[in-house]
Amino acid sequence: MTEEPLVGNVTSGVVRVGDTVRRPAGPWTEAVDAVLAHLRSVGFRAAPRPLGRDERGRQVLEFVPGEVGGPYSPADLRELGRALAELHQALADFVPPPDAVWPRLIPPDREELVCHNDVAPWNIVRAERGWVLIDWDGTAPASTVWDLAYTAQTTADLRTDRPVAESAACLRAFTDGYDLDERQRAELPAALGRRARAMHDFLRANTGTQPWSRIWREDGPYWLATAGYLDGHQDAWRAALG
Template sequence: MSDGLDEQVLTGGNATPVVRRGGAVHRETGPWTPAVHLLLRALRDGGVTGVPEALGFDERGREILSFVPGETLTDAAPRVLWSIHVLRDAARLLRAIHDASAPLAGDRALVWRSNRHEPAEVICHNDFATYNLIVVGDTLSGAIDFDFASPGPRVWDLAYLAYRIVPFAEDSPDAAELDRAHRLDELITAYGGGFEAADVVAAMVRRLHDLREFTLTRRDATGRLDFGEHAAMYERDAARLTDWSPGLPYC
């Protein structure tokens, strides 16, 4: 039975339609949904705040998640989007998510939407980027859209976060004057260390090649030409990163 509330279509990094009904989010499910709900419970049990809570299913069989208030970091003003404290807080939030998810990484009975990547140290968000990070004012408050989560190495997520928040993505707005080497070091330090900058850059290149193939597959399946444009950007960015190291200009 419907509760009579209007549905508002939400934007962000979502691959499937997502709507808000009152104080909850409704979205389509799949074979991966039980694993994602288990992950969200593990995160909350591990003290991670600012992530959705699984609330069950609606009359259409869609999952119901608590709404994380705020705006996506992508939609925030440049002074917020590129602030160093938001970058650090994003790295700390990613570390908390990884640490809380680690006990699930070895459970091969769980079905995930994305491929498993070895070494499977944690459950990777797989899309931990500015469009899935939530801010209230100039403060990072949470992360959304865990639908593509799967087991993988910590650096797999950290590399993609670096790609989007340092940033190294060609389509990043108002980022020309940023000191990328410094921001990458700050990101790694805030995460808790354990990686050299070169490790993260190399993982970025691998991540972008993987993302290019995934995006081309989506283009072929949907006929959407913009997916082909995104794939071409990932290829160009991977080439730039292959030739870049800290101390060199990024262009």
């Protein structure tokens, strides 16, 4: 069947073949497939089905048609917050294979459970069956707050050129959907800036390899400025979270 390269900021070598996506396999692919198989077994529908390997050893996944990217309405943000909460709940009892290898790109604040680590607009499909999360190659142990901070910042679009009150309202919509517990509510305001700065530091440290060198050129200043914005308005985020 015809191979169709996927457009956008996707991993090199990722193609569509009919109703499937083919991805180059790495040392972590077996562990990622185990995560996806577990999610399917517990009824989590917001992830593609793992379909094994093809004749070239590539990972084969279900292709999920739909629209990728924001912007998101307050109702969308509540739904996305709920989807992330359901993902964390579904993975709470996941037991990784004993020989699991993870692509530990950005060190988390702590390790509580296996997380997607890149639930952001470019990896969220508005599909016929609802929201679907794609590109699981960053899956690795982290914490719910670390995962929350990244997804809240990217989906609620917390950025320097946006009024703080508007950002705070979007953050509230997302976290209302997630239904934070007391610890998450207390930790998230400070974690937002730390997570954005960790992204900046990771890109700066990997300017010699792709795709990170390209992303550093395009987005390095954005992540640093965003970290400062998030750190500078923690009181607003606390107020928004109640």
